[in-house]
Amino acid sequence: MWQFFHKLGSPKWFFGIAARLMPWLLAGGILLLMAGIVWGLAFAPKDYLQGNSYRIIFIHVPTAFLAQSVYVMMAVAAVVTLVWRMKLADVFVKSVAPVGLVLTFLSLFTGAVWGKPTWGTWWVWDARLTSMLILLFLYGGVIALDRAINDEKSAARAVSVLVLVGVVNIPIIQYSVEWWNTLHQPSTFKLTEKPSMPAEMWVPLLLSVLGMYLLFGWLACLRMQTEILLREQRTRWVKDYVLAGRG
Amino acid sequence: MNADCRPALTLRQDTVGSLAAMQAVFARDMQVAFRQRQDLLNPLLFFVMVVTLFPLGVSPEVSFLREAGAGILWVAALLSVLLSLDHLFRHDFDDGTLEQLVLQPQPLFLLVLAKTAAHWVLTGLPLVVLTPVLGVMVHLDGNSIGVLCLTLLIGTPVLSLIGSIGAALTLGLRSAGVLLSLLIIPLYIPVLIFGTGTVASAAEGAPVGAYLALMGAFLVLALTLAPFASAAALRISLSNG
Helix, strand or coil: CHHHHHHHCCHHHHHHHHHHHHHHHHHHHHHHHHHHHHHHHHHCCCECCCEHHHHHHHHHHHHHHHHHHHHHHHHHHHHHHHHHCCHHHHHHHHHHHHHHHHHHHHHHHHHHHHHHHHHCCCCCCCHHHHHHHHHHHHHHHHHHHHHHCCCHHHHHHHHHHHHHHHCCHHHHHHHHHHHCCCCCCCCCCCCCCCCCCCHHHHHHHHHHHHHHHHHHHHHHHHHHHHHHHHHCCCCHHHHHHHHHHHC | CCHHHCCCCCCCCCCCCHHHHHHHHHHHHHHHHHHCHHHHHHHHHHHHHHHHHHHHHCCCCHHHHHHHHHHHHHHHHHHHHHHHHHHHHHHHHHCCHHHHHHHCCCCHHHHHHHHHHHHHHHHHHHHHHHHHHHHHHCCCCHHHHHHHHHHHHHHHHHHHHHHHHHHHHCCCCCCHHHHHHHHHHHHHHHHHHHHHHHHHHHHCCCCCHHHHHHHHHHHHHHHHHHHHHHHHHHHHHHHHC
């Protein structure tokens, strides 16, 4: 256990592991996402209220799900950065923040597209939507602060503090649909209850959420690899790697 | 900056208790501020000017102003606190006082809390005092003005406390002002929502106790957590230089 923990601190070790994991993550992600989306778009039954327009759920929910969990993962990595000063945690935060930003934007965008036929408006200022918008701003702030500080180590620690401060927003997003009366429907998946939709709907949804996770894992590995190569460009193993691979 | 405007801090001895150290930091910040009176006035002038823009830019109709007045005053107060935040640590950072503060034997978060308290007394509190005058100008009724003052009284310390984290994080960076706004505004949004929500609820004649209690909860949360975050951020920013 402890050996694994120490190894995790080594960028070189992670680089190798990531290279071995990535094909699986990519293949699994594409497979699950395709299965979920094809099943959801073509074969799942129509919603009795919303008709076919609800089908965007198979994209909207995975992106929204990931947008939040990426922030939580960043917060965990931020704690690791501040407490153990582990290089990889900081590489992770830096690499996935733009991914989180894009996912948040996608979930807001697909939500707007979905809102037009069902609520009759692109946008309402309700709690769920507003708190997701705040999440978008938080991601933006994290990226901006990271870019503004030149020194790598201070940037990592300053960004970690900011990420941790912003974490107060996550429970607000999560519970906004339960605390306030909003237009947004409550979440589909809960840990303690059975989903309120039939299995033909939630199974493909679950598949696409899992697929999105795997795809995110692949993207995170890829971006972290790039960041590691950039940071370690003066080390021997990077030189060997680049010469062996590209030469 | 004129050097004799800025008295040195003397807290070196371990015998100075944390409370006495906080008092000394607070008193010094007040003293420095009152030697630079224009800096004190600027956020207030900004506050009044931003409020003036709305009747002129949107509509001077009584019905519009009565509806939007509380929101306008809250947004203006928020922006003017944001504007003043840059001064919170900047001068102390430039002349090295901040490094002395970090080196004190007393816990840094308490000293940061004292500085933030001074910041609030110098910017937040005058905004609250000015609010009734501006409230009358945007045609709010007496009850709404009272509630608005109360929400600002609870809300502006939260703004100062959260803002101190942003000010500490962006210390010494280029284009720190804009960056500070980008980092801090998302965190200000909940305070703004509940602040204006309270006044809207009061205008409808509904009870405001629950809203005020929530804002109080924000204040307690910010008061207990923000000084730690700012102190951590200050250490990071100082090691950056």
